[in-house]
Each structure stands twice: as structure tokens, then as C-alpha cells.
Amino acid sequence: MNEAIEASYNEAKKLYARHGIQVDDVLRKLSEIKISLHCWQGDDVQGFLFKDKQLSGGIAVTGSYPGRAGTPAELRQDLEKALSLIPGQHKVNLHAIYADTTEQVDLDQLEPRHFQNWVDWAKQQGLGLDFNPTLFSHPKAEDGFTLSHKDPEIRDFWITHCKKSRRIAEYFGKELGQPCVTNHWMPDGYKDAPVDRLAPRERLRDALDEIFSEEISEEYNIDAVESKLFGIGSESYVVGSHEFYMGYALTRGKSICLDAGHFHPTEVISNKLSSVLMFTDQLLLHVSRPVRWDSDHVVTMDDELLDIARELVRGDLLSRTHIGLDFFDGSINHVAAWVIGTRNTIKALLRAMLEPIEELKKAEEERDFTTRLALVEEFKSYPFGAVWDYYCAQNGVPVREEWLTEAKDYEQQVLLKR
Incomplete structure (x- = not known):
């Protein structure tokens, strides 16, 4: 595992944990889909x-x-x-x-x-x-x-x-x-x-x-x-x-x-x-x-x-x-x-x-629509990318656009020779 990827993942986990989101559990559930x-x-x-x-x-x-x-x-x-x-x-x-x-x-x-x-x-x-x-x-x-x-x-x-x-x-x-x-x-x-x-x-x-x-x-x-x-x-x-x-x-x-x-x-x-x-x-x-x-x-x-x-x-x-x-x-x-x-x-x-679903539902039930909207919008910029990178590395597949290099190599070696 790349140290930088792991470090970013651990920092992201801390941010999500503040809202009760256990990222390790999320990845286990994701792997079942x-x-x-x-x-x-x-x-x-x-x-x-x-x-x-x-x-x-x-x-x-x-x-x-x-x-x-x-x-x-x-x-x-x-x-x-x-x-x-x-x-x-x-x-x-x-x-x-x-x-x-x-x-x-x-x-x-x-x-x-x-x-x-x-x-x-x-x-x-x-x-x-x-x-x-x-x-x-x-x-x-x-x-x-x-x-x-x-x-x-x-x-x-x-x-x-x-x-x-x-x-x-x-x-x-x-x-x-x-x-x-x-x-x-x-x-x-x-x-x-x-x-x-x-x-x-x-x-x-x-x-x-x-x-x-x-x-x-x-x-x-x-x-x-x-x-x-x-x-x-x-x-x-x-x-x-x-x-x-x-x-x-x-x-x-x-x-x-x-x-x-x-x-x-x-x-x-x-x-x-x-x-x-x-x-x-x-x-x-x-x-x-x-x-x-x-x-x-x-x-x-x-x-x-x-x-x-x-x-x-x-x-x-x-x-x-x-x-x-x-x-x-x-x-x-x-x-x-x-x-x-x-x-x-x-x-x-x-x-x-990776959204605080229970927190959002609670705000909605209490008609606190300000909190609902604020959290939905703020979580759009939370570091889900760091979690995704870790998930890819954990599964042994290329991180981010690295996969494109492999796809292009495959194109040259296999696809274009058909």
C-alpha cells in the first residue's frame, strides 16, 4: 500500500468519524455490491x-x-x-x-x-x-x-x-x-x-x-x-x-x-x-x-x-x-x-x-432544514476521493487515472492487432 494513499485515507477517516461514519465498515459493505x-x-x-x-x-x-x-x-x-x-x-x-x-x-x-x-x-x-x-x-x-x-x-x-x-x-x-x-x-x-x-x-x-x-x-x-x-x-x-x-x-x-x-x-x-x-x-x-x-x-x-x-x-x-x-x-x-x-x-x-444519513434524517424529522441543507452541501467536498483511492489500492486495481495507462497498453498490444 502506498504510504501517501494510506495517510490520506486515515485523515479522511477522522473527518468522517466526527459524524459517526465508520469508513472501514463502509468499505466492507461496498465490497459486497x-x-x-x-x-x-x-x-x-x-x-x-x-x-x-x-x-x-x-x-x-x-x-x-x-x-x-x-x-x-x-x-x-x-x-x-x-x-x-x-x-x-x-x-x-x-x-x-x-x-x-x-x-x-x-x-x-x-x-x-x-x-x-x-x-x-x-x-x-x-x-x-x-x-x-x-x-x-x-x-x-x-x-x-x-x-x-x-x-x-x-x-x-x-x-x-x-x-x-x-x-x-x-x-x-x-x-x-x-x-x-x-x-x-x-x-x-x-x-x-x-x-x-x-x-x-x-x-x-x-x-x-x-x-x-x-x-x-x-x-x-x-x-x-x-x-x-x-x-x-x-x-x-x-x-x-x-x-x-x-x-x-x-x-x-x-x-x-x-x-x-x-x-x-x-x-x-x-x-x-x-x-x-x-x-x-x-x-x-x-x-x-x-x-x-x-x-x-x-x-x-x-x-x-x-x-x-x-x-x-x-x-x-x-x-x-x-x-x-x-x-x-x-x-x-x-x-x-x-x-x-x-x-x-x-x-x-x-x-x-459516506454521508451522515442518520444525522440528516434527524434534522429533517425535526424540521431543521437549515442543518439538512448545510450538511448535504458540505459533504459534497468531503475527501471521498481519498477513501476511493484506498479502496482501489486495497483491491489491487489502479488508483485514479493510472488504469488508463493499462487500458491504452492493452489497446496497443491486443485491440489494434485484431
């Missing part, structure tokens, strides 16, 4: 199941930064590098199109064996796996409808795929000893205003009921459903709206996925967390950064990220919240994007944990 790194940042959402496919379903990746992963082995190599630069022990989030197999199979034919290499790798790395059925970039999704499609044959194809996905997730949970969170998102919707908004939602409800009809223990698999306000090609109407999935999840005992980029540009999800978790046991949180629309930029430590972290910490909601990342930026180093987004998410949680 797992962030799920999304595999699709590493290859611009291409996947490996189908060759020469075009992105569809309202998904677009901009930029052509060199070095994206072209095989499952390359993607795992890149993930290993990213994880070596991030403190803590985490998870990796897979989409169905990232199957590692030489078999020619369609989405409705996928089995756990097609992901065996991922499971073996996760065991070796001490990681958990999360999962997502892929309901986009496929001929049966070209008209913008999947589980709510009016054609029963197409609808049945997607129902079967989602059922298979849940069994794959169950296998992940059993093999890795921790539950797999399986998130269900589909792009269904209309570009222009529809006449009939009800019928597609009825079909989606019934399709989801059929998918979830098979009982799978939450010891192995946790189901979540994800809403969206609009997308490319579904600007006027999305079947799976927030209200639809809120009602569905609460009446079916499923988790709700709140994505930071899936709401109105002036709407934030930090204000929704405490409300949603009053009525559901668990929540899936997709940390992203929208810029004017659902553009899924790399996560920065902006006000909304900090407010999300504060809500989770102040309400003691972390144990019921599964945190995953969801962005895809093809304009910067793919590995660096993971590192920046994940480190910022953990750093925001640390900042929230």
Missing part, C-alpha cells in the same frame, strides 16, 4: 449467433473505434481486462445472441450447452452471470413486433425463445451459486399513433403469462420486465410502457427494470426507486446516461447517478436492487467504456455511503 457488466459494450451489440446481421429494434451504435471483440474468446479477454481495473467482485450480463457455439441454431433452439464456455469462464473468474432473451436483430422482429405480434406463429417463436432463456438462466444460477437476473425487453411499437393500443398489450400480457407459466425458483433465476418510452421506429407507441410493466410486475410477482434512459428526457428514475420498492420485493436497475433521448452514453458521475446512489443507500434498498450497466458507445475504447462506467457507479455508491 455486485455490478453487472453488459457484454454488448464490447462488440457494439453484434453478438455471435448470427453472422452479418444488421442491428434492428430501435438499437443503433455510433462510432467505429477499432478493436471490438469478434469472437466469444476475445470478448471474455476484454472483460477480464476491464474487471482487472475495477475494484470488487462483479457479474457479467449476457444476451442470448452471445451464445458460444459452432452449432447452427436459432433463438428458439438455444440450450444451456450453448453457453457452457461462458459458465466455465465465470467459474474460473469467480463471477456471476445475468441473462437477456434477444428480441431484436432477427427476421421475425423486422416489422417491429415480437411477443405482441398479431401472427400467432411469430408470437410463439418468441415465447419459446423466452422460455428457453429462463432455463438457461436457471442453469447459470445453479452452476454459479448465485441467482441469474433475466431481463425481458422487447422493441414492440408503432412509429405513428395507432388506432388500437389495447390489443397489442393484451397479446403481450398473455405471451408473458405463457413464458412465466413454468415455475423456476428465484434461488436460481429472477425475472424482470423492462419498459421504454419510445425508440427508433416506435416513436409514438411502445406496447411495453412503464404503466404496463408496473401493473404486470406487481400483479405477477416479477421484478421491474428501471432503465435510466427509458423515460422522458426531463424525467428521472431516482425519484421512482423508493415508490417501486414499497410494492415489489426486488428491482433491476439499468444504469445508463441518456442525452436528450435514449442514447445510452457511458455513465458519468452526474447528478442523476449520485441521486440514484443516494436513494438506494438512504432508503437501505441496496439488498433488494440488482444493478447492471446498459450503454454501448462505439466511439471510444470499448474496454475503457466499461471501466469508466463501472468505476463511476461504484464511486457514486461510495459517496452516498
